[in-house]
Amino acid sequence: MTSSILRRRAAGAAVTVLLVGAGALATAPSAAAKANLLSIGKVSRSSGGLQVKVTYSCDVGMDHELVANATMLNHSSHDQSIAAGTVKKDHLVCDYENHAALVTMRPAAGAHFDKGDKVKVTVFYFDNDGFRYGDAEVVAAL
Numbered sequence: 001m002t003s004s005i006l007r008r009r010a011a012g013a014a015v016t017v018l019l020v021g022a023g024a025l026a027t028a029p030s031a032a033a034k035a036n037l038l039s040i041g042k043v044s045r046s047s048g049g050l051q052v053k054v055t056y057s058c059d060v061g062m063d064h065e066l067v068a069n070a071t072m073l074n075h076s077s078h079d080q081s082i083a084a085g086t087v088k089k090d091h092l093v094c095d096y097e098n099h100a101a102l103v104t105m106r107p108a109a110g111a112h113f114d115k116g117d118k119v120k121v122t123v124f125y126f127d128n129d130g131f132r133y134g135d136a137e138v139v140a141a142l
Contacts, residue, residue, distance in 0.1 A: 036062070036134050038123050041100075043070070043140040045113055049083045050105040050142075054123050058094035064127040065089050068103040072111075073118040073139065081111035117142045 041053035052068050066087040072080065085105035093099045103123070107113065118141050125134045 036125065038066075038125070038134050038136040040121060040123055040136050040138045043119065043121050043138065043142070045115065045142050046104060048104060049085075049107045050113055050119070050121075052085075052103050052105065052121050052123065054101045054103055054136075055098050056092070056101060057096060057098050058092060058125070059096065060094050062092075062094050062125075062127075063089060064092075064125045066092060066101060066103065066123065067126045067132075068105055068121060068123045070105050070113075070119045070121045072113065073120055081107060081113055081117075083107040083111060083113070113142055115142055 036059060037057050039055045041055060043050065043052045045051075050070050052070070054066065054068065056066060058064070068085045070083040072082070083105035085103045087101050087103055092101070113119065118139060120137065120139050122135060122137045124132050124136070126132050
């Protein structure tokens with residue numbers, strides 16, 4: 001056999017491997033590609049503090065909580081208002097699909113949020129081992 005025939009066979013084998021790999025990716029469940037994602041929707045004031053609408057997806061069997069933190073941006077150094085809220089793991093639906101959660105954030109003692117305040121809201125997953133992942137962040141005016 002000549003070297004050009006061997007090169008063509010090797011190239012054909014490489015193309016076959018690539019096509020088989022691409023086919024496996026194309027037929028894989030699309031949900032696996034979007035698991036453990038977070039996106040932040042509307043941030044608003046509520047009677048007890050702040051609320052944030054979060055769209056999430058998570059892997060089946062995940063053992064984590066969804067946490068939301070808010071920090072006022074237009075504040076003085078001695079008047080920093082913060083708030084936090086959590087959705088416990090037993091209230092999360094983890095099936096690779098997108099779900100919505102309304103997270104109520106309670107302000108820290110002495111914190112206050114008024115209409116027109118700018119806040120930075122961060123949402124993330126927190127697991128039992130103390131790892132934080134899937135961060136999403138937005139700045140919003142109340």
